[in-house]
Amino acid sequence: MKKFTTIHDIENLSKTIQEAIALKANPFQYDTLGKHKTLVLLFFNSSLRTRLSTEKAAKKLGMDVMILNINNTWNLEFKDGTIMNLQTAEHVKEAAQVISQYADIIAVRAFPNLKNKEEDASEYVLKSFMKYATVPIVNMESATAHPLQALTDAITITETATKKRPKVVLTWAPHPKALPHAVANSFVKTMQALDVDFSITNPEGYDLSLDITKNTPISHDQEEALKNADIVYVKNWSSYNQYGQVLHQDPNWMITQEKIGSASCMHCLPVRRNVVIEDAVLDSENSIVIQQANNRTFAAQIVLKTLLEHL
Amino acid sequence: MKKFTTIHDIENLSKTIQEAIALKANPFQYDTLGKHKTLVLLFFNSSLRTRLSTEKAAKKLGMDVMILNINNTWNLEFKDGTIMNLQTAEHVKEAAQVISQYADIIAVRAFPNLKNKEEDASEYVLKSFMKYATVPIVNMESATAHPLQALTDAITITETATKKRPKVVLTWAPHPKALPHAVANSFVKTMQALDVDFSITNPEGYDLSLDITKNTPISHDQEEALKNADIVYVKNWSSYNQYGQVLHQDPNWMITQEKIGSASCMHCLPVRRNVVIEDAVLDSENSIVIQQANNRTFAAQIVLKTLLEHL
């Protein structure tokens, strides 16, 4: 593995999941693998779980970690040939090459703006770093993908499933703000690669990109979709067709104890209580969201370990 | 010790002070105690001394340190049962549990708003982390308490005192802004637990909470109170009765060389020169504020060491 920007960069997903579970049982077994190696975390957007879990994973491997929060303080130019006499102070060509001088691996977080579908789909921030950096790139959530979360989710489902081919349902739930599709996209791609009975349910107008969902069944009837589910993965996203719009926040789509039944409930967090999922679910034993958050560390650790082994 | 949120969490204060002084003489003697252990520092407010001294203390013990500056970027919900469809993006129930997955110890700084006495007294931020986190919590200054500072002060007084039962006076001094009671509160509680001749002096209207001061003598006559003092601890705080108000900034209460005489002068810093304490004092040998700031490291180190030993 030479980079980790999509879940498909993992050559053998099942094997990697098992390795991550083994690592969780013995998290310091590779604590000198990363000695004298530096991970730079580059945040164009704020982060809690991704930041802490990735930093922790790297330190468990003995790496040095340097963190740069970019936000609005550093305006990068991404277009070729521009006369840079306005707002942008540095071209990503230089930025990515320069950071590569200080890093053995670079991890990047850059959200979509949710205004221009083509621009977001182009993944110009992540792709520019992939193009110009001279070291491996890790995606810490880009415009359209969050593979570290998806690997985490696959680990958590593997730990949780009590039968072969569990029924896993990804359900949309309401949210007051327009959210990206990245988590849902990567979850869908990952479930398609695992031996699970997978389907998606969301209101009309909220279908994800067909390039992502492909043959995965999509139901607009949540009640029907959740029947006999073993694992319910809850997530809001804004409309893909009416790009980036909040069409409605129908509270009937909130996940309740009645809907969840005996299934396990997953969410990538942060979760707005009593909007996305009701208290009764999150406070019950059905909720495995904390275990899921914990697995972020081991997903990051197995990815970094694999990259370090191929440096 | 399973947490350090108040000075009373220390079982044997005198013994802990002596241990801290011994640690100061040999600060790296436990430099592998914290190996593979992670301290997360969570700042809801900015910090210089607390940040640097706590980070340094942890690293001296061989811990990994991860720092998260929250400020306004991450709105936590603290109330139960809320329908979270407004400003708050994550409930402290999840936040505290999640950070506990990445940390062996969590340290939290969260100042009061000084507008609502009951809300500040409830210590809802600190108490929520204590309730929901599954690892020990360290208070890096909460709404009403700053026990790391108070332990520092006890160490400094022990180092400085040249006689048994020194006379220690906590004196209010003027300041243009409304400041919290946390430092003063914790100092009072700590002095009450040590073998010192302790009293407080402040203008009328500035008495601290009776729940804190209890039987400690309070004088409204600074000159009288400072007579024959061995150690003068200077600090501003806003009114407690007229909660959070700056009633006046009477310059007659500024600490001068004449007032301090031969006593040692302490302040937790930052200090506004020639408003709280005049230059002549801070630039004299009577001032032990730098030594005091240095002891922040050893207070934090002894607290973290004790917590690590009880993990």
Next chain:
Amino acid sequence: MKKFTTIHDIENLSKTIQEAIALKANPFQYDTLGKHKTLVLLFFNSSLRTRLSTEKAAKKLGMDVMILNINNTWNLEFKDGTIMNLQTAEHVKEAAQVISQYADIIAVRAFPNLKNKEEDASEYVLKSFMKYATVPIVNMESATAHPLQALTDAITITETATKKRPKVVLTWAPHPKALPHAVANSFVKTMQALDVDFSITNPEGYDLSLDITKNTPISHDQEEALKNADIVYVKNWSSYNQYGQVLHQDPNWMITQEKIGSASCMHCLPVRRNVVIEDAVLDSENSIVIQQANNRTFAAQIVLKTLLEHL
């Protein structure tokens, strides 16, 4: 060496350059020299290259690194005797002494305001830390000097030069914003100390301070100046005489492939493409800006190593 605030703090520049080049070949040979030593990086202004390269250099030496971004959150008082009842919350006297309690070396970045020539020339921020800190100070770019960059540049020129006494030309280039003189100043002082054929070219009105340039030839004819250059160092700066003004942004001064010929092109970065230097140069093999950025680490490392050896 007891501090590194100007390039002249280096006793033997040629020897230090050779040591840095040797260190680059074997960067971890002193990886325990800084054990139990702490470097505090203090940023009054934002930073990418300086931050990452200095942090990395320190970690390669086994140091602990603590980073404090100050910006507008911490208003320091620099004047003596002030009654601090307005905006400033802490005097640099305390700040520098306190941070010295937590650090074995302090590195400071503080840009000029470019409004008041005398104030900037006084270097009051850097000099205050030099005066009051009790540990060595490293200049990470001050109002008028950037010696870590200049040492980097000297290393890069030494690596690049294919003949004795290469012709090195520092040329001004246009930029839309008013930039400091620090990089240019330190570069000039460093070239004056090396065995190079050095000259400066800039438009009329843009001459650097005579205190810096001394006997170095200055030409206002860029074409003439660049003839037969081996190394062209490109940099914008605002006017020194009409202090801090952008007199014009004459595009005829942009560096083009035609102007550069077979010379190597250097720039400290960030660089505005097609304003300061055209794409054709930056994308050609003549550009050594990335190698130059990489050398930031080794400049910082040799400086920190030397300071550690003299602690």
